[in-house]
Amino acid sequence: MSRPRKHDTKLPAYVRIRYGSYLYKDKALCRVEEGEARMYEELAKRKATVGSVHVPALVSEFKLEYLPRLSPSARKEHDRLLTLFSNEFTDFKVDEIEATDIKQSIKNLFLGTGKLSAAKHYKARMSTFFRWCISDKGLVKINPCREVWIEKPRSRKTPWTDELFWQVHGKLSPMHQVYHELSFLLYQRTTDIRLLKRTQDRGDVIRFEPSKTAKSSGLSVDVPVTPAIRAVLDRAALLSRSAKVVSPYVIHTSSGTPFTRSGIHSAYRRADSELHGSPIGLNPKALLPFAVTSAKRQGATLEQLKVGRAHTSVKTTEGYVQHHDVPVSEVTLTLPPRK
Numbered sequence: 001m002s003r004p005r006k007h008d009t010k011l012p013a014y015v016r017i018r019y020g021s022y023l024y025k026d027k028a029l030c031r032v033e034e035g036e037a038r039m040y041e042e043l044a045k046r047k048a049t050v051g052s053v054h055v056p057a058l059v060s061e062f063k064l065e066y067l068p069r070l071s072p073s074a075r076k077e078h079d080r081l082l083t084l085f086s087n088e089f090t091d092f093k094v095d096e097i098e099a100t101d102i103k104q105s106i107k108n109l110f111l112g113t114g115k116l117s118a119a120k121h122y123k124a125r126m127s128t129f130f131r132w133c134i135s136d137k138g139l140v141k142i143n144p145c146r147e148v149w150i151e152k153p154r155s156r157k158t159p160w161t162d163e164l165f166w167q168v169h170g171k172l173s174p175m176h177q178v179y180h181e182l183s184f185l186l187y188q189r190t191t192d193i194r195l196l197k198r199t200q201d202r203g204d205v206i207r208f209e210p211s212k213t214a215k216s217s218g219l220s221v222d223v224p225v226t227p228a229i230r231a232v233l234d235r236a237a238l239l240s241r242s243a244k245v246v247s248p249y250v251i252h253t254s255s256g257t258p259f260t261r262s263g264i265h266s267a268y269r270r271a272d273s274e275l276h277g278s279p280i281g282l283n284p285k286a287l288l289p290f291a292v293t294s295a296k297r298q299g300a301t302l303e304q305l306k307v308g309r310a311h312t313s314v315k316t317t318e319g320y321v322q323h324h325d326v327p328v329s330e331v332t333l334t335l336p337p338r339k
Contacts (some may be wrong), residue, residue: 011270012043051140053093060085062129067134079127084109094133095140099147102126105149120151160290168282171271178236179251179264185229187291187308190284195258196250200327201225201233210310219310292320 010103011017016026022029029042059082088105089097102123110119134140156272158183169180183193188208198205206229224334225233236250243257247256253263264284272279300308306317 009102015039015043032045044293053095055084055089055092055097058133058137059083059129062132066128078125081122082129084122085126085129092266094130095259097144099144102144102334106148108241114148119306123148123150149227158283160286162294164282165290167275168268168271171274173269174239175251175253175257176267177262178232178239179259180284180287181232182251183287184291184294185226185232186223187288187295187305188223189288190264191261192253194261194264197248198250201250208310220310221308221310223308270294289320292317296321 011022013114015022018021020032022032022042024043024046027046029046030038041156063079063082067079070078080148086314087107089101094099100174106119107121110116112120113239123145127143130140130143134143148162165180165184165211169177172180179190179193182196183190186208189210192208192210196206202222203225205224206221211219211294223229233250240247240252245252245254245256249256249258268282268284269279272282291310295305295308296302302314302317302321305320306314309320310318311317
């Protein structure tokens with residue numbers, strides 16, 4: 001960093017000429033041939049941002065202080081969302097941001113695509129940042145996130161139907177077919193199906209400790225092994241033996257490792273393209289609400305499904321039930337009588 005000059009000069013403090021450019025604290029302002037007027041203009045801009053309360057600088061400082069407190073897995077996601085926030089408000093000073101700005105940012109990034117959970121996480125990270133600005137920095141007095149209400153986006157009906165389920169099944173590889181069937185029969189999160197281990201099979205039940213609830217309720221659930229489930233598990237074991245692959249996972253690649261999330265999604269995108277030419281956006285994650293909805297149609301109660309999904313509230317379970325059947329009205333009318 002430059003030191004202030006001790007000898008007389010017509011240039012402002014910390015400004016010097018090096019290699020044909022005006023530098024301020026060793027950072028280029030402009031070329032000498034552009035003139036002193038341009039130099040003073042750029043210097044004014046630079047001084048306005050140095051040590052300022054602009055969002056990017058504060059977010060960087062906040063990350064250095066806050067992220068090391070988190071676990072490595074949480075740190076990555078918090079860093080990503082804070083970077084999104086910094087990019088959204090690059091030209092803002094922290095005390096200029098209002099609730100309407102926060103709401104618009106959330107709409108632009110998440111609510112347009114129906115990502116309610118991601119929107120809530122994004123808002124939570126911003127709220128933590130503003131609390132830090134209030135308590136540690138004294139730069140703002142009100143947390144603008146407190147005034148923002150995130151409306152639940154209109155629920156989208158899953159495209160999966162009984163017919164489409166089997167059409168896609170026919171386009172998948174044998175091991176992906178196992179994943180496809182178990183995602184439906186076990187009605188658990190597709191991540192937990194993808195990472196299903198053989199040790200979870202306890203003969204008459206399969207023990208699940210849902211990864212999503214591990215840090216909240218911590219609930220586990222045993223799913224009974226029906227003849228249909230046992231047939232699929234046996235077929236997966238036969239595929240492993242035929243390929244001479246030893247793996248702790250029920251569903252695995254040729255090297256014995258579990259499929260990555262992108263690997264699974266790629267298989268479904270290929271099937272989607274083969275079936276429809278122009279993909280309609282089939283998502284394997286939507287197999288879960290399709291399975292829960294199918295179970296409800298086959299007679300399962302919400303309370304039974306709540307237990308099977310390791311939910312703590314029936315209201316959570318209701319969110320997975322989607323209405324595919326078009327109801328038939330039992331009301332019939334006749335024309336009003338004539339006088």
